[in-house]
Amino acid sequence: MTGLEHLAVLAAGLGAGVLTSTVGVASLLSFPVLLAVGIPPVVANASNTVGLVPAGLSGSWGYRAELRAHPRIAAAVIVTCALGSIAGATLLLTLPPGVFESVVPWLILFTCLLVGAQPTISRWLAARRRGPAPERHGMSPVTTAFSVLTGVYGGYFGAGSGVMMVAVLGLGTDLELRFVNALKTLAVLASNLVATVIFLVVADLDWTAILLLAAGSVVGGYVGARVGRRLPPTLFRVLIVVAGVTTAVVMLV
Template identity: 70%
Template sequence: MNGVEHLAIVAAGLGAGVLTSTVGVASLISFPALIALGIPPVVANASNTIGLLPGALSGSFGYRRELREVSRPTTIAVVLTCAIGAIGGAVLLLALPPGVFAAAAPWLILFTCLIVGVQPWISRWLRSRHDEPQATRTTMTPATTFFAALTGVYGGYFGAGAGVMMMAVLGLGLDLELRVVNALKTLSLLAANLVASVIFVFIADLNPTAIVLLAIGSVAGGYVGSHIGRRLPSGLLRVLIVVAGITAAVLMLR
């Protein structure tokens, strides 16, 4: 790779870092950029996962104020669930043909975009079916845990749109402000990517240059994105998540 291509990867990492902390479709920038430079898909996917770790880390640090609003047991449950799921996803990436799981990804993203968009109405409808006022949901239910684990599997395998999926799962399963859900989503994806990265380092073929360049860009982008995500109104953030998810799905279907 030449100097221009190096700068392109740093820029892709910067944009991906911003999207990690806001709308959760980071890989839709960085992964295609690596493919365009001739890096094989599985190598690009594994290298992309590792390269974006600093972005998720800096994004989680930027959201530290929001994360304090979530109880420690809930935070630990979300992180562990996603991390365990990511183990299965990383194994699938290395064991299955590249196109198997990716073929379903656009439809999964579209479905979760729908959930994110209608989540306020669904929550109100569920509460209206009970005669007595329901307590605020601040802990993980078995259903929320199950779908968070599936999202972790997806994040370990491919990852594009995993943030949108996690926003939908946590937004439906927990009664938290959207900015807090966004922070918890960023931390959970950090956990999933960290576990997958450890597996990839020991087993997968990697492109070290791409990893370093993505890391340089993503560490700044993740921190900047956390400040952008904090200031976006909930309604606008929800719209941006849906638009980003639909765009990601359409690009993946092409």
């Protein structure tokens, strides 16, 4: 890579770190930059995952107050996304490239629909309940299963996995969106961290790209957490939908 390409990857890491802790579509920015500087797709995908681990670490640290408020569900998110990520990383290394390319954009668009419609859906579900129901501050078996599936996708590719986790937690729990955002960042970290362990052992990696992404993303992740906890719920939901739709359109094109 040339000097300008180094700067481009570093800047991509910074931007991706901010996106990790806010709207959860970091790979939409960083992965295309790695391809643009000449890194092969599978190597770029694995290197991107490894390079964005610091974003998840710094972002989760930035959300530490929110995560401490719900330790049980935070632990459940870590376990489910970590287990799912093992399967996802294995799929990335064993399946032919592009197997899910035709399905993933539509999956992300459907997830965006769920995020946008979540308040209406939640009100409808509440109206169908008989009598007052306790607030859901834990993960039901259904929510747990979808969290595992989100981890699988995060380990396989990851673009839009944060959007998916917002939908899963938004519909499956009654947590405020700032807590959902914190847990989403933790979910991305868990998926990336487990996939990284696998990739370090068996995948081809570009260490120059990894170090540049890591340097930028560790700063961006913390900055994004500071921004994310101050986003009004409606604005946050709009940004999630816009980011998810953009990801899907880019993948379709």
